[in-house]
Amino acid sequence: MKKILLATTLLALGTGLAAAQDVVRLGTEGAYPPFNFINDAGEVAGFERDVGDELCKRAELTCEWVTNEWDSIIPNLQSGNYDVIIAGMSITDEREEVIDFSQNYFPPAASAYVALAADADLKGTVAAQISTIQAGYVAESGATVLEFATPDESVAAVRNGEAAAVFADKDFLAPIVAESNGELMFVGEEVQLGGGVGLGLRESDTELKAKFNTAIQSMKDDGSLNALIEKHFGPETAKF
């Protein structure tokens, strides 16, 4: 009896929350093109902006965009400063221990090394963004990992010779390499890391997670998600 009572109270509270929760705050980094970046008008733009807006429309939620430094993006989610992380965050076991993930909205993708020369020493000093799966991988590979707060700085470290190579998502690096006039090139093997990119949510927000999962599934089913991936990453990127 006590349990049933508790369950009903929780349910009532849950629905009450959902009614009050008319604005869902989406937290992103805003420095990881083409996933998310601040465009020249000063607004959040990129693949995740399009996906996030569409998901909110399908789930009938009012969403607002917030930017937060990558390094503190998980603590601020837990502290309730926003409700969802949508920042190119790969689904990993370590992160699953502290937050929940929706199903992925970007398929598991390759990470790659980029350097100034084809014979760069990938066991030497390798740059990566702090707290990413790539930084973890580099540390385990035996190379010296040089961590930076933003992805852009990790690429700049290769350009100015601070690091022999940078290791990051291939989809982030591809446009940078393509536009470098041959200065930068992919070296070494590509590596498959993580279980794709998903939305990060608080473990207690199961209802919100279910809503987003349904919305992501509907975007996968009608092909609109693939269309957005192709729009932002080009025709060669892996799709669902």
Place this chain on the structure above:
Amino acid sequence: MFAVCADPKAIEGLTWLSCYLTSGKHLDFYWSFVTVLLLLAVTAPAALAMGFGGAMAARSRILPLSLLGKGYAALVRGVPDIVFFLFFVIALDQGLEYLKSLAVCADHAWPWQGLEFRVCQEAKVPLGASSAFWHQAYGFALAVFTFALVFGAFAANVLYGAMNAVPKAQLETAEAYGMSHGQVFRRVLMPQMWVYALPGLSNLWMILIKATPLLFLLGVKDIVYWARELGGSKTQAYEYPHPDWRLWYFLGLLVFYLCFTKVSEIVLARLSARLSRGQATAAGEAMRRAGA
């Protein structure tokens, strides 16, 4: 902003540059200078007030008050700034929301559940539905409070020292004339302590100017954040692609900070001269002789 800027990739040269420098993002950058100056304008008097309160408390004859004043200065000065700006602010934010939740929430469950902090939606500060402006204003207010608390502790120590530096003979003379403690403090101690406090306070002001990039840790986008963001190399995904220009942006900031500290130095030097006039200090004596 202008009609010619509608298609940035088709224009070049000076037109491109003028369009680039007036993009929405650059306007945000220019506004962030106002944010920083506003923060300094609000924080400096607030920190001075905190410091004055702390110094008065430390001098108090009531033991608990004196311990409070001394404890405040010792504790806050001993804790690294970064700890204050990373953890204290989160704790302050959660503390406020917890207190509010006691008043407005239907259930009073303990909000710290494992790694998560949960209060009902009505207890959020500011409310989730509030406009972005209120979120920014709240972040700014937290920043002002934290800066005032940290710099107030340093100011308290400076002012405490300055109060003790006023010659004791003068205070005793004032008492001999029959003035009360309050009158001695207001009429003799207060007007003279500033000249002793000024070198310490001007140091604090200079450090405060340079500490403003800590604003970014508090979620307020300051000039250093925007310089890094705008200067980073931009691919074709952006309207105005360009290589790594951080050097130029940071050079701009260097000029800004140097000009600002130079102006501060000039103002502080004048203030010091004004305060030394007629004082029983070496500087005051030198002025008297030069005038005579």
